[in-house]
Amino acid sequence: MDPTRPESFNHRSERLSTGRTYHFVDQIPTNYIPGSTPTLLCLHGFPDLWYGWRYQIGPWTRKGYRTVVPDMLGYGQTDMPFDATQYSTKMLCNDLVALLDLLGVSKAIVVGHDWGSYTAGRFALWHPDRLLALVMMSVPYTPPSLNYMPVEGVVSRYQDFGYQAYFATHSSTADIDPKVSYLLQILYRKSDGVMPWTKPGEMKNLLINEREVTDCLLNHKELEYYVSQFSRGVLGPLSYYRTAKVRYEEEKAASLPVNLRADLPVLFIWGNNDRTCPPANVRKSRRFIPKVQDVVVEGTGHWIMVEASETVTQQVLRWLDGLATQRSNL
Incomplete structure (x- = not known):
């Protein structure tokens, strides 16, 4: 597991019960015990x-x-459907449950960053x-909305x-496909x-009028790997941003609660220089999470797993150790 060598990790591809690969x-750690060893x-x-x-694996x-x-x-x-509705979080979560089922894991510790959060x-x-x-990074929890708000409405507020x-x-796909490398550097x-x-x-202005990027967090080899993995284009990744209406409708139909499970331990980690993570949103999220620990990584932006890799790695481990200690003392 060498972070500089993607091929050094244990890769698998499997077709899930949801029909998607x-x-x-x-x-898998040494001394792995099925049903007992915790899964992240x-x-x-x-x-x-x-x-x-x-850096964390x-x-x-x-x-x-x-x-x-x-x-x-x-x-x-992973499969790339063309229909944006296939990327709703309900369907993504069903895929993840199917993945856990495939692996024989009944319950997991789920860790997410950005859209993953x-x-x-x-x-x-x-x-x-x-x-x-639950560990969330860079994007705080937001509850299901009582009323639909298109992305333009969100932007008017933030x-x-x-x-x-x-x-x-949809026009952004055509703009970005030939400039994936530049988008990544931005x-x-x-x-x-x-x-x-x-x-x-x-x-859009940056994509049209390219300016030199001198402070990319990815080195040349890492950037090359990312670009190679986006060879099919960005239709799939951008589809996540096109699911607001279907997400709202699915959540309303299911009457999802606004609060997370009362006994669920939650850790939120974020960088104080991340302009896409407003502190007001972080404060608001705490109202819906009964058991949350909030950790600010000073001097970092959005990509905390890279900018502060050791801090993030160890913070999660310390938090999990604390949870294990609490359980053993019950």
Whole structure:
């Protein structure tokens, strides 16, 4: 499990009971005991891959956790449906349950970043009985909405979500497909202060008028790997931004609760320089999570698993150790 060598991880591809084929990394620790060894299910966001967890997979596995990390639907070597409705969080969560079933795992600790964090929060609502604990990163929990709000309405409240309205348009696919490498360089940066992209119109303008990027967090080899894994284009990954209406309708029909399970331990980790994670949203999320621990990683932005890889790795392990100690003392 060498973070510089993607091929050094244990890769699998399996067809799930939902009919979709997922590629995932499945790292099993020594002395693994089926039904007893805890499993971490790690979910990435946009525009990421299983590889976004490259610094965490090894340490977490060596500490005794089975670490399962899929390419999410539409990414890497996992199936890519063309219909955006196939990317609703209900359907994604059903896939993840099917993946756990395939692996013989009844309950997991779900860890998510970015869209993976949002999906992890919804997993806790759609399948609360399959969850031992929840770790969310960079995107705080938001409850199901009582009324539908299109992405444009969200952007009117939070201007730094302007890029979401652009990604939700079908024209953005054609804009980005020939410029995937440049998009990755724009997004994988420590700070967006020098080259702003979050507000309405800024991302499209950057794609049209390319400016040199000098502070990308990905080295040349890592960037090459990411680009190779986006060879099918970005239709699938961008489809997540086009599911607002179907998500609302599914959640309303199911009468999902707004609060997470009362006994569910939740850890939220975020960087204080992340403009896509407003502190007001973090504060608001606490009202819906009875058992949450909030950790701010000072001086970091959105990509905390890379910018502060050791801090994130160890923070999660310490938190899990604390949960294990609490259970043993009961």
